[in-house]
Amino acid sequence: MSDDRHDRRARRSGQDRHLPCQGPYGDEGDPGDCADPVRFEVARHRxxxxxxxPVHLGPSLLLASGVLWPPGIVLVR
Known part of the structure; x- marks a missing residue:
């Protein structure tokens, strides 16, 4: 199953609430040191x-690579 389909299925089932935060930079392969649950998804180019x-939402908008402007932010419940 592709990662995109898996992500959508996890989002529908509410599993995103239990994923650790990727902030503030979102480097691939570099797990963030924040163990807080995910509350927002920030859209990025490619x-x-x-x-x-919530703590890393602001820094991720300013520091993460590929963030769209104006930012696309989705609340994850």
């Missing part, structure tokens, strides 16, 4: 969305 907690 990259997967960055999933972050």
């Amino acid at each position: 990259r997967p969305p960055l999933r972050v907690c």
Whole structure:
């Protein structure tokens, strides 16, 4: 199953709430040191969305690579 389909299925089932924050930079292969649950997805150009907690939402908008402007932010419940 492709990662995109898996991500959509996880989002529908509410599993995103239990994923750790990727903020503030969202480097691939570099797990963030924040263990807070994901609350937001930030859209990025030619990259997967960055999933972050409320504390890292602002820094990710300013520091993460590929973030669209104006930013596309989705609340994850």
